[in-house]
Amino acid sequence: MGHRSLFFGVRAKRAFQGRTSPKTKSMPTAGIGGQRIDLNHEDAMRTASCACGQLSISCNGEPQLVAQCHCLDCQKRTGSTYGVAAFFARDKVEAGGDARTYRRSARSGHHVTFHFCPGCGSSVFWEPEQKPEWIAVAVGCFADPAFPAPAHVGWEERRHPWVSG
Numbered sequence: 001m002g003h004r005s006l007f008f009g010v011r012a013k014r015a016f017q018g019r020t021s022p023k024t025k026s027m028p029t030a031g032i033g034g035q036r037i038d039l040n041h042e043d044a045m046r047t048a049s050c051a052c053g054q055l056s057i058s059c060n061g062e063p064q065l066v067a068q069c070h071c072l073d074c075q076k077r078t079g080s081t082y083g084v085a086a087f088f089a090r091d092k093v094e095a096g097g098d099a100r101t102y103r104r105s106a107r108s109g110h111h112v113t114f115h116f117c118p119g120c121g122s123s124v125f126w127e128p129e130q131k132p133e134w135i136a137v138a139v140g141c142f143a144d145p146a147f148p149a150p151a152h153v154g155w156e157e158r159r160h161p162w163v164s165g
């Protein structure tokens with residue numbers, strides 16, 4: 001399974017120094033939380049970051065899938081009753097900052113590698129071994145109330161009875 005690795009630490013800082021965001025067409029833009037969002041969705045650039053802002057990931061274009069998961073592992077990972085992930089093509093994302101990783105087995109038997117900030121502990125994105133062409137990003141890290149809603153819900157049998165939707 002050959003796939004491009006993401007850069008972190010000193011390599012990431014060097015890779016991002018003096019670099020500007022990929023050029024977007026001159027279209028109307030909207031911004032939430034200092035993020036630039038091109039309203040031409042094919043060229044939309046979104047940036048997700050941890051709570052302290054040290055670890056980030058920039059995603060170009062629309063997510064391939066937005067999914068809500070009620071599995072117990074996602075509940076433990078988020079500290080909430082479910083997790084919501086946006087899946088982007090690996091070649092459409094670029095990470096910056098220092099990260100630590102945690103690798104676990106999924107119920108499918110495949111592994112998932114989570115990337116989190118060593119400073120604040122926020123889990124920002126992960127690499128699902130089962131879908132090596134995708135990077136999953138925690139939707140809450142975009143801090144964008146207008147982010148597309150989940151189109152898929154998994155592990156509904158683990159949904160807390162008081163959670164709607």
